[in-house]
Amino acid sequence: MFRLPQVLRTCTQAVGGLRQSILQAPLARPVLPSLSQLQRHLQATPASCTEKVNITFEFPDGTQQKVTVKEGDNLLEAVLDNNVDIDGFGACEGTLACSTCHLILPEAVYEQLSSDISEEEMDMLDLAYGLTETSRLGCACHVTKELFEGVVIKVPEGINDQR
Numbered sequence: 179m180f181r182l183p184q185v186l187r188t189c190t191q192a193v194g195g196l197r198q199s200i201l202q203a204p205l206a207r208p209v210l211p212s213l214s215q216l217q218r219h220l221q222a223t224p225a226s227c228t229e230k231v232n233i234t235f236e237f238p239d240g241t242q243q244k245v246t247v248k249e250g251d252n253l254l255e256a257v258l259d260n261n262v263d264i265d266g267f268g269a270c271e272g273t274l275a276c277s278t279c280h281l282i283l284p285e286a287v288y289e290q291l292s293s294d295i296s297e298e299e300m301d302m303l304d305l306a307y308g309l310t311e312t313s314r315l316g317c318a319c320h321v322t323k324e325l326f327e328g329v330v331i332k333v334p335e336g337i338n339d340q341r
């Protein structure tokens with residue numbers, strides 16, 4: 179299974195390799211990496227860091243909006259970057275302080291992500307409007323191709339801004 183920590187670790191290693199190249203460059207050379215160095219590192223960066231994931235948001239009236247999300251982004255970014263029209267969504271800008279980014283995941287996706295729920299998210303979810311068994315806060319859910327490709331995420335009927 180391909181999980182977010184692995185993706186992040188791989189991305190971090192790719193960035194670390196680039197930093198190492200810069201640090202090891204002789205002082206006589208410019209500090210910035212050459213274009214060819216950058217190209218080599220970008221080619222070495224796994225596709226999973228830049229892969230696109232297709233997600234559908236379903237509104238309470240049954241209408242849907244399909245979006246394309248960068249793997250590694252969270253669902254708050256997915257909504258904002260794709261202009262998904264959810265009134266008041268993401269009011270605290272992803273600081274786990276509002277519950278306006280409440281979304282309802284398919285059960286299978288929720289189960290796979292269940293170990294990632296923090297105490298802070300649980301506390302905020304308790305205050306969300308229309309809480310369900312598979313509710314999560316969008317700002318706390320990071321998109322992976324494996325888990326989110328083709329899934330339909332439900333938008334609750336209302337929001338509750340806890341700030």
Ligand code: FES
Pocket residue numbers: 254267268269270271272273274275276277278279302315316317318
């Ligand atoms: S944006 Fe406020 S809790 Fe997610």
